[in-house]
Amino acid sequence: MGRRSLHTAEELRELIISASTELIQEAGLSGLSAREIARRINYSPGTLYNSFENLDDLVLTIEGRLLDRLIEALAAVPAGGDPRERVHALASCYLAFAARNPKLWNLLFEHHVPVAQGVPDSYQQKFEALMAIIEDALRPLAGARGDDDIKRSARVLWAGVHGISSLSAADKLSIIAADDAGALMDDLVRNYLNGFEAARSQAGS
Amino acid sequence: MGRRSLHTAEELRELIISASTELIQEAGLSGLSAREIARRINYSPGTLYNSFENLDDLVLTIEGRLLDRLIEALAAVPAGGDPRERVHALASCYLAFAARNPKLWNLLFEHHVPVAQGVPDSYQQKFEALMAIIEDALRPLAGARGDDDIKRSARVLWAGVHGISSLSAADKLSIIAADDAGALMDDLVRNYLNGFEAARSQAGS
DNA sequence: ACCTGAACACCGTTCAAGT
DNA sequence: ACCTGAACACCGTTCAAGT
Numbered sequence: 001m002g003r004r005s006l007h008t009a010e011e012l013r014e015l016i017i018s019a020s021t022e023l024i025q026e027a028g029l030s031g032l033s034a035r036e037i038a039r040r041i042n043y044s045p046g047t048l049y050n051s052f053e054n055l056d057d058l059v060l061t062i063e064g065r066l067l068d069r070l071i072e073a074l075a076a077v078p079a080g081g082d083p084r085e086r087v088h089a090l091a092s093c094y095l096a097f098a099a100r101n102p103k104l105w106n107l108l109f110e111h112h113v114p115v116a117q118g119v120p121d122s123y124q125q126k127f128e129a130l131m132a133i134i135e136d137a138l139r140p141l142a143g144a145r146g147d148d149d150i151k152r153s154a155r156v157l158w159a160g161v162h163g164i165s166s167l168s169a170a171d172k173l174s175i176i177a178a179d180d181a182g183a184l185m186d187d188l189v190r191n192y193l194n195g196f197e198a199a200r201s202q203a204g205s
Numbered sequence: 206m207g208r209r210s211l212h213t214a215e216e217l218r219e220l221i222i223s224a225s226t227e228l229i230q231e232a233g234l235s236g237l238s239a240r241e242i243a244r245r246i247n248y249s250p251g252t253l254y255n256s257f258e259n260l261d262d263l264v265l266t267i268e269g270r271l272l273d274r275l276i277e278a279l280a281a282v283p284a285g286g287d288p289r290e291r292v293h294a295l296a297s298c299y300l301a302f303a304a305r306n307p308k309l310w311n312l313l314f315e316h317h318v319p320v321a322q323g324v325p326d327s328y329q330q331k332f333e334a335l336m337a338i339i340e341d342a343l344r345p346l347a348g349a350r351g352d353d354d355i356k357r358s359a360r361v362l363w364a365g366v367h368g369i370s371s372l373s374a375a376d377k378l379s380i381i382a383a384d385d386a387g388a389l390m391d392d393l394v395r396n397y398l399n400g401f402e403a404a405r406s407q408a409g410s
Numbered sequence: 411a412c413c414t415g416a417a418c419a420c421c422g423t424t425c426a427a428g429t
Numbered sequence: 430a431c432c433t434g435a436a437c438a439c440c441g442t443t444c445a446a447g448t
Contacts, residue, residue: 004411004412004414004433005412005413009412028317032444033439033440033441034440034441035439035440037416041441043413043414044413044414044415045412045414045415045442046413046415046443046444047413047414048441048442049411050411050412050413054350054441054442055441057441063278090441091358102222106438107373109314109371110314110315112233112235112311125445152252152328152388152389153392153396155385155389156365156389156392156393158359158368158372158398159365159368159369159371159372159389159441160364160365160368160369160393161368162368162371162372163364163365163366163368163369163371164365164368166314166363166364166367166368166371167363167364167367170264170314180360182293183357184357184360184361184364187357187358187361187366188361188365188397190400191277191358191361191396191399191400191401192393192396192397192400193400194396194399194400194403195395195396195397195398195399195403196396198399198400198403199443209429209431209433210431210432211431212432237423238420238422239421239422239423240420240421240422248432248433249433249434250423250433250434251423251424251425251432251433251434252431252432252433253422253423253440254422254423254424255430255431255432259422260422260423283424335447368429
């Protein structure tokens with residue numbers, strides 16, 4: 001049939017992205033397929049490849065947007081007030097974000113990009129931006145500690161928070177009941193920060 | 206052609222399991238396919254379905270064996286000595302286990318079983334056994350705390366340890382360099398235990 | 411320039427037919 | 430009883446052909 005031009009290139013791109021996002025929300029990464037996307041937007045499968053290099057490229061685009069939304073949500077957590085409370089608030093914001101859309105969130109950890117393709121730089125930058133938010137929240141609690149210590153603690157806390165939310169979202173290992181996740185998160189942050197603050201005057205460890 | 210009986214049912218089952226495990230080690234879950242397994246063991250694809258219900262059943266079997274091996278490794282960590290050192294030793298044993306075979310390890314978190322099928326009970330039991338090891342290691346540090354506190358802390362620590370090892374294995378988010386994972390793990394355990402021990406005499410939180 | 415649809419090389423799973 | 434191989438309903442991706 002040839003050209004239709006019902007949509008501009010940008011419109012088509014958005015159409016593909018939103019159909020894919022819905023598909024993932026419904027059925028996870030394994031439920032995503034180029035042919036099913038095409039069916040839903042009423043184009044032929046080949047058309048997708050005008051907008052994206054391949055499915056990995058599409059998925060990476062969706063992941064980028066997801067990270068943007070998370071950064072936005074974390075940035076909206078009010079500053080000021082008790083520094084410890086702020087860390088707790090950031091952690092529960094993260095948990096809530098992941099819980100709001102588990103299948104979409106899982107994408108970030110399920111989806112592996114072929115080594116040849118590689119991850120876009122923008123990706124790494126978004127994670128740096130994320131870490132910067134946590135680092136800033138830790139700084140008031142760091143006492144005489146240097147930036148290296150803060151950086152490390154931000155990563156440790158992030159990993160811990162991620163571990164809890166990932167295990168509570170995992171269907172298989174119901175070690176962490178979903179409704180316990182909040183309590184576990186608070187326990188982690190509280191105990192870790194206790195240790196972090198207690199050691200604030202010491203050099204090295 | 207019909208029956209061949211080159212292998213007993215058990216032998217065939219093991220053949221399938223080991224070919225699949227190798228395939229996963231090479232190319233991850235997405236590299237696993239019934240047809241490729243069949244090619245490698247020189248049987249037709251249909252034969253797999255005499256030994257396993259479907260691919261999910263096969264993968265769950267592999268995951269079960271993996272958990273058995275982890276429990277074995279953790280159980281071999283020497284008891285006695287400084288209780289805090291023991292927790293550190295368990296954490297690095299876990300990390301080393303995951304790092305030794307990242308793709309196989311990732312299976313546990315990438316592979317989602319359809320809700321209809323459900324996870325075998327043996328699975329849940331293995332996780333309980335895992336948690337019991339960590340709980341036992343925490344008990345000497347728990348002071349007057351009750352079992353609920355110990356249970357919760359075991360889960361929090363496990364989630365944290367899992368978070369670090371999962372992020373360091375993720376190709377995409379190179380927030381945690383693989384060679385830093387050990388240092389982060391030590392930081393987590395040290396600070397968390399500091400908080401855990403400091404609060405030991407307090408009631409509630 | 412944009413889009414189609416056939417084509418190619420793959421999947422998981424089932425099941426009649428053969429030994 | 431055990432195994433095959435064709436069959437069915439799917440994939441991702443490419444690309445000549447059409448408008």
